Amino acid sequence: MEIIKVLLEASKRVYDNVKHMPGTKESGGDFGRGAGGDISRRIDIVAEKTILDYLKEINFDCVVLGEECGKVELSKNPKGFIIMDAVDGSTNAVRGLPFFCCSLAFATNNRLSSVTDGVVIDLSRGDRYYATKGKGAFLNGKRISVNNDKNPIYFVVGLDISGISPKVLGRLSPIIASSNHIRHFGANALEFGMFSKGLIDVFIDLRDKIRVTDIAAGLLIALEAGGLVVDKNGKPLDSDLGYDNKLSFIAASNKKALDDIMDKLNHI
Amino acid sequence: MEIIKVLLEASKRVYDNVKHMPGTKESGGDFGRGAGGDISRRIDIVAEKTILDYLKEINFDCVVLGEECGKVELSKNPKGFIIMDAVDGSTNAVRGLPFFCCSLAFATNNRLSSVTDGVVIDLSRGDRYYATKGKGAFLNGKRISVNNDKNPIYFVVGLDISGISPKVLGRLSPIIASSNHIRHFGANALEFGMFSKGLIDVFIDLRDKIRVTDIAAGLLIALEAGGLVVDKNGKPLDSDLGYDNKLSFIAASNKKALDDIMDKLNHI
Numbered sequence: 001m002e003i004i005k006v007l008l009e010a011s012k013r014v015y016d017n018v019k020h021m022p023g024t025k026e027s028g029g030d031f032g033r034g035a036g037g038d039i040s041r042r043i044d045i046v047a048e049k050t051i052l053d054y055l056k057e058i059n060f061d062c063v064v065l066g067e068e069c070g071k072v073e074l075s076k077n078p079k080g081f082i083i084m085d086a087v088d089g090s091t092n093a094v095r096g097l098p099f100f101c102c103s104l105a106f107a108t109n110n111r112l113s114s115v116t117d118g119v120v121i122d123l124s125r126g127d128r129y130y131a132t133k134g135k136g137a138f139l140n141g142k143r144i145s146v147n148n149d150k151n152p153i154y155f156v157v158g159l160d161i162s163g164i165s166p167k168v169l170g171r172l173s174p175i176i177a178s179s180n181h182i183r184h185f186g187a188n189a190l191e192f193g194m195f196s197k198g199l200i201d202v203f204i205d206l207r208d209k210i211r212v213t214d215i216a217a218g219l220l221i222a223l224e225a226g227g228l229v230v231d232k233n234g235k236p237l238d239s240d241l242g243y244d245n246k247l248s249f250i251a252a253s254n255k256k257a258l259d260d261i262m263d264k265l266n267h268i
Numbered sequence: 269m270e271i272i273k274v275l276l277e278a279s280k281r282v283y284d285n286v287k288h289m290p291g292t293k294e295s296g297g298d299f300g301r302g303a304g305g306d307i308s309r310r311i312d313i314v315a316e317k318t319i320l321d322y323l324k325e326i327n328f329d330c331v332v333l334g335e336e337c338g339k340v341e342l343s344k345n346p347k348g349f350i351i352m353d354a355v356d357g358s359t360n361a362v363r364g365l366p367f368f369c370c371s372l373a374f375a376t377n378n379r380l381s382s383v384t385d386g387v388v389i390d391l392s393r394g395d396r397y398y399a400t401k402g403k404g405a406f407l408n409g410k411r412i413s414v415n416n417d418k419n420p421i422y423f424v425v426g427l428d429i430s431g432i433s434p435k436v437l438g439r440l441s442p443i444i445a446s447s448n449h450i451r452h453f454g455a456n457a458l459e460f461g462m463f464s465k466g467l468i469d470v471f472i473d474l475r476d477k478i479r480v481t482d483i484a485a486g487l488l489i490a491l492e493a494g495g496l497v498v499d500k501n502g503k504p505l506d507s508d509l510g511y512d513n514k515l516s517f518i519a520a521s522n523k524k525a526l527d528d529i530m531d532k533l534n535h536i
Contacts, residue, residue, distance in 0.1 A: 039421075091449050095424060097467050153307075156363060161429075162450040166441040173434040181359050182430040186451050199365050 023096025034068030089187025118217030192218025291364025357455025386485030460486025
């Protein structure tokens with residue numbers, strides 16, 4: 001089976017298994033901190049188990065890197081890594097805010113740049129954003145691309161500032177002061193999907209808090225949709241797949257928008 | 269007819285008339301700046317006309333205060349004011365981000381504190397949040413109230429910082445640094461609805477940019493749902509209904525959360 005089909009089927013099973021949970025008491029609880037460091041909620045546990053069970057069922061030879069479960073070796077001869085955040089936006093899910101997703105990626109080696117397939121499924125609507133390297137990005141079977149409008153008056157800027165330090169917030173302030181439409185919906189992987197569909201023009205997270213499990217799928221989808229994604233020094237975003245990596249990124253729909261953001265960041 | 273029923277019917281007609289538009293070219297365009305100062309898009313114009321046509325059809329004796337159309341006297345002997353932002357979150361609507369609403373309120377006099385009825389309809393889902401003074405807040409017929417959980421670890425903080433000055437951003441930085449779940453969906457009236465339903469614990473906008481048309485309905489719904497809504501000095505939010513008023517607010521689901529926010533704001 002093609003790898004993208006494995007990821008799509010796994011994401012569909014997560015959707016089916018958790019869709020009754022959001023906003024209910026059943027979704028929450030506190031199951032201690034997962035491998036990624038966040039508090040695990042019941043919906044996270046159910047979603048991860050769904051994926052692990054499926055990969056075992058089809059004897060998929062891989063090593064799983066999970067937000068909650070950590071590293072799970074499903075084979076002695078793995079083809080590669082499955083990188084999963086089974087529920088990104090768990091707080092939204094538990095509260096019933098309709099914005100959370102499941103992020104699944106496959107990498108051949110121990111680096112983000114070796115991700116070949118990625119799926120982000122919107123768990124409140126069932127929409128699936130996905131990409132295979134070199135083959136473009138899709139939403140429910142339809143090709144998608146980043147917005148090519150270059151008029152900054154209407155730019156929508158996604159910005160994650162939750163828990164950000166005053167110093168980094170200060171660095172962002174010229175961008176914030178000049179943006180009329182700042183958004184944060186609370187599930188970064190899904191916001192990468194929306195960026196890839198052209199709904200958001202720029203997406204920035206400079207908190208040094210993003211893990212590879214959060215971004216592996218969204219990054220590939222964004223790049224395949226024609227987006228530019230760099231680290232805080234302006235270099236193409238990459239890292240190994242270690243849990244300790246805490247990343248920052250700037251995604252922009254075109255070079256002009258990216259240059260404008262980098263200029264504003266560097267003029268403090 | 270009860271006033272709340274007039275507002276509910278008007279909001280339903282807006283939903284019916286614009287629901288095909290979001291994310292389409294038809295929704296956008298630039299129709300100059302409306303009375304409130306924002307650029308009017310086609311979806312704004314269609315939505316306002318729907319409300320004005322309905323109020324004329326039922327001979328509703330009132331003065332309308334509209335975000336785009338300004339002050340329209342529909343009667344020589346008005347019973348009061350209809351305060352409308354026919355589409356709040358126009359940018360989201362035009363882009364296809366599923367988060368925008370219609371806000372309609374009725375006030376007996378020229379002050380926010382005289383608002384007796386308010387409706388906010390989620391124009392992407394059709395959900396209606398509404399309240400009549402002294403009778404509680406409702407979502408689609410079901411009583412709603414703010415969240416009474418007081419555990420700040422899980423607090424979701426709504427925060428509008430679009431175009432905010434570096435100085436005010438600095439004042440907010442202790443709140444931002446200590447909040448793990450900051451959100452902004454881009455339609456303040458609807459965010460008041462979500463706050464009233466208990467999905468958001470604190471909602472802050474200190475930009476001095478909010479108009480009475482943005483907030484009239486949401487404020488009543490939030491208060492009727494048990495929320496606290498104050499201005500930046502901690503006084504109950506009020507103003508006359510003039511277009512030139514540019515308001516700031518802090519909404520909190522309980523006194524402890526409000527005190528915590530005010531403390532953080534005042535310790536710079």
